[in-house]
Amino acid sequence: MQMLIALAIVAGIAAIGYIGGMMPALQFLFAIVLPLLAIAIFLVGFVWKVWSWAKTPVPFCIATTVGQQKSLPWIKQDKIGNPSDTASVVRRMAGEILLFRSLFRNVKAEIGPNGWLGYSVEKWLWLFAVLFHWSFLFVVIRHLRFFFVPSPAIVRGLEKIDGFLLFDLQPLFLSGILLLVGIAALYLRRIVIPQVRYISHGIDFVPLFLIAGIALSGILLRYVWPTDVVAVKSMTMGWVTLNPVLPTNISPLFFVHLTLVSVLLAWFPFSKLMHMGGVFLSPTRNQRANSREYRHVNPWNYPVHTHTYEEYEDEFRDRMKGAGLPVDKE
Amino acid sequence: MAKIAKPAELLKNTGFDSVPQTHWMDTPVDFRPGTWLFPGKAESLIAVDLPNPRKWSPEDADWKLPPNWKEIILDGMRERLQRYRSFRVFMDSCVRCGACADKCHFYLGSGDPRNMPVLRAELLRSVYLYYFTPTGKTLGRFAGARELTEDVIKEWFYYFHQCTECRRCSVFCPYGIDTAEITMIGRELLNLIGCNIDWIVTPVANCYMKGNHLGIQPHGLVDSMDFLVENIQDITGIKIEPTFNRKGAEILYVPPSGDIFADPGTFALMGQLMLFHETGIDYTLSTYASEGGNFGSFTSMEMAKRLNAKIYAEAKRLGVKWIIGGECGHMWRVIHQFMDTMNGPGDFLETPVNPLTGTRFEHAKATGMIHVTEFTADLIHEGKIKLDPSRNDNVKVTFHDSCNPSRAMGLLEEPRYILNKVCNHFYEMPEETIRENTFCCGGGSGLGADENMEMRMRGGLPRANAVRYVHEKFGVNMLSCVCAIDRATLPPLMHYWVPKVAVCGVHELVGNALIMKGEMKRKQNLRFEDLPGVEEDGNE
Structure with missing residues (x-):
């Protein structure tokens, strides 16, 4: 039920975008006001949220240690799992942020035939998560071409790698397809695994449907019902230069795409999607685990009886x- | 004590492979005997100035909360949101991916979905969303938000006392969300309105007034020590002379008080005392700081600080140069991660240096305190003590990593190195259940009472499950550990799930193997059991 509400919300947003794209009178709102407002809310909201975390003290060293500590010289320290210097913390964080290392540790507990427990390797969540996040990043970077003249070298390079397959004599960008596959897999595990379904709130389905809608509309726009890319770029460059250009000749489907993206951006700072910032600021991961070697100071340490x-x-x-x-x- | 079902029956209804029909927000807590703990006694709350002392029971409809309880809780949340980045980031970042779900020993043993770490955090997060975020305020339940009611408080009380703050879930969380932080803050909030448990509050009051959780007075400690000294003399022929409160000693030694009073902890303590005697180090114990453990840390960070303050205060008063801490789990969370921050700087101490080997423990230069296994591993590695591991040939040993030394410190190899030197038969449990993946004993963080025995047996199931594996595969009959709570909680757990496996501290095995200068021919181990091979010798 909650999931259907989420679906209805996202479908509603898509429909509004479609209507906006059909009616020339609304184009100013949907092509200029809404996207710019969304970008502004995203930037201000994201910075505000991260700032609200960053200004909050970390009173204690609470690093989660997942390996051997630094102690006696002949005992090999696990520098990444139990980092005692900043360089090792950076390596640990890089592992978390780029490779989802903690998620990679995942094992599944099972009840055996006699009632006792067993454990098995379970990498699916990690795989889908990596697939989803990395392809999303590729897709976002590829879209930078709409905001630069000429398109940055990194974007062109990426397009070559990403689009090495050809579909109907034009490059088929794998990232878009994998994004859709990733999001579908994450959705499926959320409804198929009983525990994950049980812990899900209605709102957990909103980003899944939003991003699926964005990916799907994007793919359709590229391969099935292409729109006038030159017109789109004149519109997006209008945002960047703060010199709004009212688009002409852009299909309503594009407005579905744009409206979904706008809503995702505007909602981002108020949602769990902020895990994108949170992963950088998690004290159990980004602290040095050397609290006996160097004193960790608590700014609000107060005297007690x-x-x-x-x-x-x-x-x-x-x-x-x-x-x-x-x-x-x- | 509530009657517990037989192991085979309990095993049949662990049930984490399915979920209930009703949504967790619509499922009232069932205060079933055997699963919850008795509330804190009023006199204990008064002794340490905790609010709302009264006589009450979780089974009552009316919990006699203060009239403005809701305001107190919400103010308390606001205050902690300003003080702890962890609280903010953990409240905001969870995506409910479920990676943590089957990592919790209480969930694996009970199948109760609110024991999934993610839902334990949601108990608090739902209230956070409702009162502190625009999304929760406007979207309500759709966004996972709900109003704070007395039923929510009851739920917090029940489930924040079914978490042992073991941090296993935080190992697997992609954002490092640590349920120990959530539970610690949840318990702090509950303490603001007087909802706490006696198995924590009374030890806290004892420790505050008398120096240790058990409430042993100074002369009682001396008596207990005399008893251990006599036992050592009976076994080795050597009379050791430990001192209390001796000014001018080089080292202060702080064990968990449980080791002075209860088997099998006493055997571990005897091993340490024998080792200290043999090495001739200049050390003293304290009756005032006679507790390394810290049940204050299960109450609030403030209470942790109030109890922990005694260690540095006593080190200063006695004028010691550095400190050795005993085999205790959560004690080392506090010592390693909190002590210097709370009660430091410990700069009046020196960097610990092992007087026999000359090893400088640089990694402890700020706190001036080392773990006894760090000390012993160094001694063995540098060849400063003689060992006869065959004296432990009657046992096949495995090692239970205690939660805090593994996940809040990383003390993994030191005890293993020692074990491999003091006994000939050492076997590891499966890797998913040791080191940073270790499973809790089921009674940590102040939950080792009798009245919640069913929940302890459920929570301890994953640990017992792994012991059972090595028991059947290798004939393991001794579960060693470096934690006083383990030594209290694992014996009943083994008795229930894996009979014929005993529990010991690492230094009990050290004490058995240690060849002391001038000792008589040893016939018995520290438990007064015949040493292996002794009977045959006697027949010659």
């Missing part, structure tokens, strides 16, 4: 003396 030795000795002095224990005051 303690039961002092003097109070303790006052209470037990006679018994301490009776037991032959030294005392400070006779």
Whole structure:
């Protein structure tokens, strides 16, 4: 039910985009106001959210250690799993952010025939996650060509790698296809695995449907119902130069694509999609695990009541003396 | 104590392979006997100035919360959101991918979905979303947000006391979300309105007033120590002379107090005392700082600091140069990650240097405190002690990594190195269940009471499951560990799931193997059991 509401929301957004694309009177709103507003909300919201995290103190060293500590010189330290210097933390973070290393550790617990537990390798989530995120990144980078004249070298290079397959005599960008495959797989595991379905809120389906809609409309625009790319680029360059150009000759399907992207961007800072920023700021991962070697300072450390030795000795002095224990005051 | 089902029956209804029909937000907590812990006694709360002391029971409809309880909780959340980046980032970043779900020992043993780490965090996150975010405020349940009600408090009480803060889930989370942080903050909030458990609060009060969780008074500690000294003399013929509160000693030694009082911890402590005697180091214990463990850390960070303060205060008063800490799990979370921050700087201490080997423990130069296995591993590696591992030939040993030394410190190889030197038969459990993947004993973080025994046996199932594997495959009959809570909770767990496997501290095996200068021919181990081969010798 909740999932259907999410689907309805995204379908509604797509429909609104389509209508906006059909009606010339609304083009100013859908081609200029909405995208620019969305970009502004995204940038301001993202920075605001990350700032709200960054300004919050990290009172304690809480690194999760997943390997041997630095101790005796002849015991080999796991520098990535238990980093004691900044360079190792950077390597650990690179592993998390680029390769999803923690997710790669995943094992699945199972109940055996006699009721006892067993464990098996389970890399599907990792695979789908890598597939999805990396292809999404490729797709985003490829779209940079709409914002630069001429298109940056990195974009052209990427297009060559990404589009080495040909479809109907034009390059077939694998990233777009893999993005769709990744999102479909992530959706399927969310509804097929009972536990994952159980923990899902309606809102968890919104980004899945939004991104699926974006990928699907993008693929259709490229291979099935192409739109006037030159017109699109004049519009996007209008955003960049803050010199809005009202598009002509752009299909309503493109407006579906654009509206979905706008909503995704505007909603991003208020959603769980902020894990994109969170992964950089997670204290269990980005701290050095050297809290006995160097003191970690807590900015709000405040004095507390303690039961002092003097109070303790006052209470037990006679018994301490009776037991032959030294005392400070006779 | 509630009656527990037989192991075979319990095993049949662990049930994490299916989920219930009702949504978790619509499922009231069932305070079933055997799964929850008794509330904190009023006098213990008063002793450490905790709010809302009263007589109450979780089974009652009315929990006698303060009239403005909701305001207290929400203010408490706001305050912690400003103090802990972890809280903010963890509340905002979870995508509910479910990678953590089957990593929790309580979920694997109970099948209760709210024991999935993700849902344990959602208990708090749902309230966070509702009161602190625009999305939750406007979209409500669709976004996973819900109002804070007394039923939510009951749910928090139940499930934040079914998490042992073991951090296993945080190893697997792609964003490093650590449920220990969530549970610690959840328990801090509950403590603001007086919803805590006696198995934590009373040890806290004891430790605050008397120096240790068990509430042993100074002369009682001396008596217990005398008893251990006599036992050592009976076994080795050597009279060791440990001291308490001795000013001018080089080293302060802080064990978990459980090791002074209860088997099999006492055997581990005896091993350490024998080793200290044999090496001739200049050390003292303290009756005031007679507890390395810190149940304050299961209450609030403030309480952790109030209890932990005694260690540095006593080190200063006695004028020691550095500190050795005993075999204890959560103690080392506090020592390794919190102590210097809370009660430091420890710059009045020196960088620990092993007087026998000259090894400088640079990795502990700020806190001035090392783990006893770091000390012993160094001694063995540098050939400073003589060992006869065959004295442990009656046991086939495996090693249980305690949660905090593995995932909040990384003490993995030190105990293993020692074990391989002091016994001839050492076998590892499967890799998914050791080192950073280790499973909790089921009774950590103050949950080792009797009244929740069913939940302890459920939570301990994954650990027992792995022990059972090496027991059947290699004949393992001894589960060694470096944690006092383990030594209290693992014996009943083994008794229930894997009978015939005993539990010991690493230094019990060290004490057995240690060849002391001038010792008599050893006939018995530290448990007064005949050493292997002794009977045949006697017949010659």
